[in-house]
Amino acid sequence: MIKAHKIRLHPTPEQANYFARAAGTSRFVWNWALAEWNRHYEAGEKPTALKLKKQFNEIRREQFPWTWEVTKNASDQPFLDLGKAFTAFFEGKARRPRFKSKKRSKASFYLANDQFELGDRRIWIPKLGWVNLAENLRFKGKVTGARITKTADWWFVSLTVEIPEELTGKRKGAVGIDVGLNRLATLSTGEGFENQKFLATALKKLRQANKRLHRRKLGSKNREKARRQVARLHYRITCMRDDVLHKMTTRIADCYGIIGVEDLNLKGLLKNRRLARSFSDASLGKLLTLLTNKVEQHGGQVIRVGRFFPSSKTCHRCGWKWEDMQLSDRVFLCQNATCAYYQFPQDRDHNAGLCILSEALRLIGLVDQVVSGTGSDADVNLTADAG
Numbered sequence: 001m002i003k004a005h006k007i008r009l010h011p012t013p014e015q016a017n018y019f020a021r022a023a024g025t026s027r028f029v030w031n032w033a034l035a036e037w038n039r040h041y042e043a044g045e046k047p048t049a050l051k052l053k054k055q056f057n058e059i060r061r062e063q064f065p066w067t068w069e070v071t072k073n074a075s076d077q078p079f080l081d082l083g084k085a086f087t088a089f090f091e092g093k094a095r096r097p098r099f100k101s102k103k104r105s106k107a108s109f110y111l112a113n114d115q116f117e118l119g120d121r122r123i124w125i126p127k128l129g130w131v132n133l134a135e136n137l138r139f140k141g142k143v144t145g146a147r148i149t150k151t152a153d154w155w156f157v158s159l160t161v162e163i164p165e166e167l168t169g170k171r172k173g174a175v176g177i178d179v180g181l182n183r184l185a186t187l188s189t190g191e192g193f194e195n196q197k198f199l200a201t202a203l204k205k206l207r208q209a210n211k212r213l214h215r216r217k218l219g220s221k222n223r224e225k226a227r228r229q230v231a232r233l234h235y236r237i238t239c240m241r242d243d244v245l246h247k248m249t250t251r252i253a254d255c256y257g258i259i260g261v262e263d264l265n266l267k268g269l270l271k272n273r274r275l276a277r278s279f280s281d282a283s284l285g286k287l288l289t290l291l292t293n294k295v296e297q298h299g300g301q302v303i304r305v306g307r308f309f310p311s312s313k314t315c316h317r318c319g320w321k322w323e324d325m326q327l328s329d330r331v332f333l334c335q336n337a338t339c340a341y342y343q344f345p346q347d348r349d350h351n352a353g354l355c356i357l358s359e360a361l362r363l364i365g366l367v368d369q370v371v372s373g374t375g376s377d378a379d380v381n382l383t384a385d386a387g
């Protein structure tokens with residue numbers, strides 16, 4: 001299992017200056033590589049991260065000798081990052097890589113695991129020395145890399161750690177969760193959690209109560225009565241919803257170690273009436289908070305899948321996209337004739353849950369590209385068990 005721990009750094013002013021320069025170098029190289037990528041691409045060539053890096057190294061001594069002043073990763077890693085970013089873009093999983101700006105973009109640079117060493121509440125970085133850490137690394141395992149970032153005025157290091165299975169306690173699988181309005185949540189196992197029946201009834205009552213409230217005269221006793229009734233209904237709906245959310249998140253945290261979930265419910269935002277929508281949005285926020293807390297207490301990890309990832313429109317098996325899929329389409333039909341699921345009716349939310357699982361496993365590097373045509377259910381299960 002791969003985990004990340006973000007720790008506040010306490011650099012001296014000289015060290016903070018080094019971080020800023022390393023992040024600046026990283027940003028410069030990214031922008032240089034992206035500009036070259038675009039130029040090659042427009043010229044009809046096929047740019048790759050490796051080719052661009054070679055091209056950079058040919059002119060580096062002459063044109064950018066200052067890039068050697070900081071860790072070599074500051075100028076190596078952007079090529080790899082850009083390559084990955086374009087892969088994700090071409091697969092429709094992310095937007096096109098953009099230039100990084102000094103103001104808008106987060107200052108950051110990467111350190112491979114041979115480029116630093118951890119001591120007791122300190123980290124050693126080449127050409128810089130020891131930098132104090134606010135705390136020690138929480139996890140035991142192989143440290144695979146680090147990224148140093150600046151948030152507000154503070155510097156942080158995010159350390160990724162590969163934890164051997166025996167340290168993660170119970171062997172737990174991975175699961176993807178699709179959150180929606182028709183069903184509160186659908187797991188990639190096909191299991192569903194409903195909340196719609198009570199919510200629909202309660203919302204109907206709430207709408208009636210709201211209407212009554214607005215018919216009452218302002219300042220009257222009856223208006224106050226109606227107002228309190230609306231407030232009570234709101235509270236009851238919240239309680240019922242929280243009850244479902246608690247039961248569901250406890251069960252998921254008990255059963256699974258890696259949980260993929262969308263970080264924004266775009267589907268919910270598209271179509272529904274305001275009242276239902278506000279409850280669904282609130283549910284999603286609460287669901288993510290509860291899930292993250294409980295899963296982390298159990299030693300698991302929640303992976304949020306980007307909102308650009310089209311989980312509902314993508315066949316979980318082959319990656320074929322149903323571009324003009326409507327919200328009313330409840331059954332997903334893959335139209336890729338070579339796919340094992342070709343025209344096989346899949347429940348829309350179940351398929352989305354499976355896509356989210358694949359994407360989550362890809363994001364933490366456990367699987368390269370499950371939704372790519374080469375992946376299969378067997379791949380997902382194998383990796384899930386290993387997690």
Ligand SMILES: [Zn+2]
Binds near residue numbers: 319334336341
């Ligand atoms: Zn398919």
